[in-house]
Amino acid sequence: MKPHAVDASILPLRLIFWGGLLLVIDFHFLQTVNGEGFRFDLFNDAVGALMILVGVCKLRxxxxxxxxxxxxxxxVCVSAFTLLDAVQAHVITRDPWELTPWLQNLLGLAELGAILAFCVAMRGLCGRADLRRAAQSFRTTTLLFILIYLVPLGLFRLAVLAALARQESFNVDLGPAALLLIPVFMIPAIHLFVSTSRMEADARAAPGRIALG
Structure with missing residues (x-):
């Protein structure tokens, strides 16, 4: 691994952090005429997905x-599909594609798998650079993503797919209580920011070890 590899990863990780926050925080309004129109995001999902895609491409x-x-x-592949999905979500049509629910939930499962793969990759990067504290921090980040994202959302996606296969509806309406989940879903993203900061601090404190990676 090149001596400045860890330094080169800091900016992409920041992009991923802020892009992830844009995806988690969702405030939007619709403008439609005769069933067709657009969705406007105050915290634009497409911009967030683009930031993530740029970040993971640089990391790759x-x-x-x-x-x-x-x-x-x-x-990178999953992030590209996420960006396409975020862009098309801004367009509302009267005749949506029938396979869209299937594809959206399959993409959701792929995104969860990609999050796990990303965390494992970052742990590997820290391990190669001999940044032990940062590697341990990313291990905690991985655990948080598994507990808060992968397990509950994965089960939810599977339940939706099972309902679609049986041609049944599956809806969960949390109402105002859903707002309480926003801080919870931000925890892994915030810890990702912490892990990135630790990686940067450790890299600057011991640049010689990175050169030996």
């Missing part, structure tokens, strides 16, 4: 290991 370019490149290639 870092030469760490074959396993790292494989994981980040998966993350």
């Amino acid at each position: 370019a870092i030469d760490v290991s074959d396993g790292y490149r494989t994981l980040m290639t998966l993350v």
